[in-house]
Amino acid sequence: MLMGCAPTRRASCGGDVPLGYSAELDSLGLAEFLALEPAAVASRRALAGSHLARVRAATRAEGRIRELTTAAGLAPDDPAVWLELAELWRGLGDYLHTDQCLNSAVTAVARLGPGSVILAERGADYKESSALETALQRAWLHYDRAEWRDALPWVRAALRAEPGNEAALQIRGLLAGILGDRSTAAEIAGDLRRKYEFTTDIAWIMSNLETNLGNERAAFNSFLNLRPDDRRVAECYRDMGRSAERVGEWSYASKWYRESAAALPLRKISCLQERRFPPVSEPADGYALPFWLAFDRSYVTGSLSAYLAYAFARFEAAATDFDREAWGGLVVNAAGICLRLEMEQPQVHRIRGRVFARTGRVARALADLKAALAGFGPRNDYLVELEAQIGHLLLLQEKHTEAIVHLKRALAVDDSGARQWSDLGLALIMVGDRAAAGEALTRAILLEPTLAAARYNRGLMYLHAGDLAAAESDLIVAAELAPGNQEIINLLQQVKLQIRQQRTP
Numbered sequence: 037m038l039m040g041c042a043p044t045r046r047a048s049c050g051g052d053v054p055l056g057y058s059a060e061l062d063s064l065g066l067a068e069f070l071a072l073e074p075a076a077v078a079s080r081r082a083l084a085g086s087h088l089a090r091v092r093a094a095t096r097a098e099g100r101i102r103e104l105t106t107a108a109g110l111a112p113d114d115p116a117v118w119l120e121l122a123e124l125w126r127g128l129g130d131y132l133h134t135d136q137c138l139n140s141a142v143t144a145v146a147r148l149g150p151g152s153v154i155l156a157e158r159g160a161d162y163k164e165s166s167a168l169e170t171a172l173q174r175a176w177l178h179y180d181r182a183e184w185r186d187a188l189p190w191v192r193a194a195l196r197a198e199p200g201n202e203a204a205l206q207i208r209g210l211l212a213g214i215l216g217d218r219s220t221a222a223e224i225a226g227d228l229r230r231k232y233e234f235t236t237d238i239a240w241i242m243s244n245l246e247t248n249l250g251n252e253r254a255a256f257n258s259f260l261n262l263r264p265d266d267r268r269v270a271e272c273y274r275d276m277g278r279s280a281e282r283v284g285e286w287s288y289a290s291k292w293y294r295e296s297a298a299a300l301p302l303r304k305i306s307c308l309q310e311r312r313f314p315p316v317s318e319p320a321d322g323y324a325l326p327f328w329l330a331f332d333r334s335y336v337t338g339s340l341s342a343y344l345a346y347a348f349a350r351f352e353a354a355a356t357d358f359d360r361e362a363w364g365g366l367v368v369n370a371a372g373i374c375l376r377l378e379m380e381q382p383q384v385h386r387i388r389g390r391v392f393a394r395t396g397r398v399a400r401a402l403a404d405l406k407a408a409l410a411g412f413g414p415r416n417d418y419l420v421e422l423e424a425q426i427g428h429l430l431l432l433q434e435k436h437t438e439a440i441v442h443l444k445r446a447l448a449v450d451d452s453g454a455r456q457w458s459d460l461g462l463a464l465i466m467v468g469d470r471a472a473a474g475e476a477l478t479r480a481i482l483l484e485p486t487l488a489a490a491r492y493n494r495g496l497m498y499l500h501a502g503d504l505a506a507a508e509s510d511l512i513v514a515a516e517l518a519p520g521n522q523e524i525i526n527l528l529q530q531v532k533l534q535i536r537q538q539r540t541p
Contacts, residue, residue, distance in 0.1 A: 037237035065229025070113065077111075081153070088117070097306040097330070100124055102346055108140070114154060115144040115166040124174055126180070127302040129334030131369070134177055141170045168197040168204075173454060174187035174395055175207050176271070182376035184215050202228075205387055206237045213244030219302045221245050236265050243279060252282045259292075269299040274337045281339060282313070282379070286323050293338040297328050300337065306330060313349075316383040333362065335370060344370040348387045351394075360394075366389045382411030386418060394427060399478050420450045428459050436466040441509075454484035465500060473497050488517035492524050499531055504538070507531045 061080065069077070084107040094100045104121040111117070122137035148155055148163045155162055171194035178187035183451035188211055194204040209224035226239045230335035240257050246255035248331035256279045264272035273296035281287035282499075300308065309332065314323040316402060327338025327346070335343045346364045371388035375381060389404030409422045427443035430436075443460040446453065465472070495510035511528040518524055 039230040061110060063106075063113060066112045066140075066147060069111065080110045084108075084114070091120075095305060096528075097124065097128060097302055100305065108137075112140065113144050113147060115141045115148070115170065118144055119166070119169055119173060124302070126177060126298065127234070127336070128175070129331075130178060131181060134173075138170060138174055138177065141166075145170055153429040162356070164197050168194050168201065170195065172203055172207070175204075175211075176268075179207060179210065179271075180373075182373050184211055184376075187211055200231075202232060205269065208245050209237060213241045214248055216245070216248040218245060224325075236262055240264070240275065243275070246280065247282075248506075254346070255279050255282045256285060256288075259466065270296045270301070270337060272296075273299060274515075276377075277339065278377070281341065286325065289339065290326055293326050296337045299324075300328075306335060306508065310338075312487060313342040313378065315339060316345045316348075316387060317341070317380045318345075333344070333366060335366075340370060340374055340377070344374055344384065344387065348391070351391060351484040352396070362441075364391045364395050371521040382408045385411060386422065390425070393429060398429050398432055401424060402433075405429070420446045422452060424456045425447075427456070427463075430464055431459055436463045439463045440467070452483065454480045454487050454490065457483065458487060458490040458493055461490070461497070465493065465497045470497060470501055486517055487516045488521065488524065491517065492527070495531070496527065499527070504531055504535050508535060 054531060061083065063356040064072075064080075069080070083439070087103045087107040087110070091100050091103045094103060094421045101121070101124060104117055104122065106116075108117045108121060115177075118137050118141035122134050122141060125131075125133040125137060126243050133312065142276065143411075148166070171190045174190040175187040175194065178184070178190065187207070191204055191208045191211060194201060195208065198204065205224055205228055209228065210223055212220035212224060219242075221241050225241050228235050228237055239262050243255040243258035246252070248259060259279055262276070264276075273292045277289045277292035277296060279438065280286075280292060297303070297308070297310070299352070299394075300306075302308070309329045310326055311329060312322050312326050314320060314322040324344040325339035327340070327343040327482070328336045328338050329343075333348075344367065347363055347370060349368050351360060351363035354363055368388055368391060371384045371391075374384045375388075381413055385408035388399045389408060392398075392401035392404060405422055405426050408418070409426065412418060422445035423442045427439045427446060430439035440463045443463065446456050448459065451457075457476045459481035461473045461480060464473035464476060477490050477494040477497060480495065481486060484490070491510045491514035495507045495514060496506035498504070508528070508531050511524060511531060513522045515528055
């Protein structure tokens with residue numbers, strides 16, 4: 037089976053379309069391919085060539101992916117196929133498959149050497165040019181993900197392959213700016229100005245530098261009246277839109293995001309869908325910003341904050357485990373990029389923390405929710421929610437004393453939360469304060485009589501106190517409220533057994 041770029045599940049863009057390997061021959065890894073007899077290698081190359089010929093005729097992105105994936109599986113030693121496939125996946129917002137394809141490209145480039153059929157066909161300098169292209173694609177993938185420092189080694193590799201390469205200087209300058217390396221940014225800007233008199237990269241680089249320095253209005257002003265060069269137009273307009281979004285210039289943000297979408301190289305062959313949604317810091321009925329999806333899920337360009345809010349809404353509304361897992365992963369990925377971009381950090385931490393909590397990653401959820409609480413400050417609209425969630429998660433970690441502190445803070449602001457009283461009651465049981473626990477659990481039951489957790493917790497409290505009849509009464513109700521809950525059933529059976537043992541002479 038082809039390792040790297042074939043998805044494990046069908047992706048759709050207006051209907052399920054298989055994107056995997058489609059040749060009669062098995063796909064091979066590079067080592068297995070190179071170990072074949074020369075005749076078998078030649079046959080597979082010829083078959084791969086027929087699939088590559090179909091790539092240009094494909095009018096939809098999924099058709100190109102299918103043909104390129106098949107060609108790569110037949111002849112995995114060709115860097116050009118992996119690079120084209122990586123560029124296609126990146127253009128569709130699928131960073132995981134992009135990364136896998138670029139790994140395969142790196143391996144293929146490394147195996148080019150004396151006697152290589154590919155070098156014989158394309159010239160001895162093809163190894164350097166493919167290494168340059170691989171490094172540049174790697175750098176841009178990291179740039180898309182706001183992994184600035186991870187991009188630097190790849191830019192340096194590109195400049196070693198071709199010193200003075202304009203594309204490499206462009207992204208090197210952008211990275212220097214966003215990392216606050218003023219001297220390098222200025223040096224590269226000057227170099228670009230001397231070599232390419234009319235380049236617009238300088239304004240982009242300087243805007244990145246102003247963003248790093250916290251001068252967001254100056255960063256936005258750098259882009260006013262700018263028409264980007266032909267190279268990386270979609271990325272430039274995307275950054276321009278983000279700059280406008282940071283300072284609340286919604287009309288400019290929408291305009292520049294639309295320019296970014298219009299410049300996408302896959303626009304004519306992809307079923308890209310525009311969505312509008314309020315950014316994470318806006319209320320649900322607030323100002324909506326545009327973003328573009330591929331395959332109904334992946335962010336391509338536009339407002340990443342709006343996409344994050346949209347993906348979180350889809351996560352919360354997911355009807356199946358597959359959709360919940362898929363949207364949860366997309367939320368976590370988009371949130372990580374937003375945090376590295378230092379955009380709306382408290383809200384982003386809150387959203388990611390809620391996803392981690394829902395998917396059982398307690399330690400990571402706690403880290404995010406505590407960061408959100410600190411970022412919002414002591415008085416905020418989410419105080420009760422965050423304190424209650426943190427308290428509940430600490431309870432799961434059996435940090436009962438710490439959980440009590442957070443739960444009491446939530447209840448001090450809003451004492452109408454039955455689940456918070458139930459959690460507090462359980463935490464108090466575990467630290468031995470049964471009187472306070474009883475009060476908290478009774479309060480929870482009065483507020484929400486159908487809350488099985490409160491009945492269960494109070495039954496547990498009565499069991500610890502030795503009041504088996506009261507424990508049995510609460511646990512029977514809990515079992516009726518949550519039929520099939522094995523934890524409740526087990527505790528109820530334990531209580532019934534103890535009652536029978538007490539009655540037996």
